[in-house]
Amino acid sequence: MERFLDELLIEPWRIPVIIATATGIYLGFMVLAKLFGSRILLAMTASDAVIIIMFGAVAGRVIIGHPPTLAAGLLGLASLMVLEAAFGTLRRFTGWGRLLNRRPVLVVSEGTMLLDAMRTAHLSRTDVLTAVRRAGLGSLSQVQAMVFEPTGTMSVIRTGQPLDPEVLRGVRGA
Template identity: 25%
Template sequence: MKAWSNLFDTTTNSLLLIFLTSIGIYVAVILYTRIAGKRSFSKMSSFDFAMTVAVGSMIATTILSKSVSLLEGGVGLIMVYGLQLIAATFRRYKWFRQFIDNQPTLLMDGEILLHDNMKAVRVTEGDLRSKLRESNVAKLSEVKAVIFETTGNLVVVHKDHNCPVDDWILKDVKR
């Protein structure tokens, strides 16, 4: 029974500290995001995902841990946002994009399932069928392509017989 009673033990000072730290770190995240841009919380690459997880972890640790001060949490956030800005700058270079970003992968070319590509990105036929249903595909003949994007999303490009898909749309996709 003693363990259960500890669930609600706290002091007024601890609650006040959590309250003030929450406000401070919240304002810092808003300020840093305004400076660094919306890309800070996009899910365009694995680096972007890592940024989101790191910021969330730092916020929680700064708010709830007595061993991390608001100043330390704020400096940690500045570092992570700074790395995000540096990565965004270097993304202009192909070698860096190839190093840091996942490559979109073609999973269906028309009606043809590309099993090797599906295996490489760990997508099952069931996952693919689910996405096709979600995208209102009634027949495989309606599909121009299915792409596993860098974000982890599956995108269905519908075939329109009156309007072919531009090659530019599929330019960076691994075939």
């Protein structure tokens, strides 16, 4: 019974260590996402999925530590959820979100790929053409504007549609 409890519970001295490592991993991922962008969210390839799974495995091991226990895992998950809620609140009431969140980027204008903007967003020609097809268009010339969103999605506005300038407010390159 004692061995069973050892697998479930956590030594009290490990609690602040788990909270500190969860905080470090969370902040580290936020910085890496800022540096490398949200392109990985756009078109998840098999290798992207493998990388994300590996990130999760590494982060989990670092947060929970050794030996992993149920209590350590739950504490690690709870710490990450509290951090996400706290940073969400901080983003809403301060300028913190502008530091972490990428701005949307105009990557196609009037049927022309904006190569510098695509480079900044870490997008390839294939990524843009895939978004054209997903929008149900047969040609890049049918694109009035394409915006790479901070969520990793592409918004496509077709040629000939009325375009309110307010829609592109805050979009880099618009």
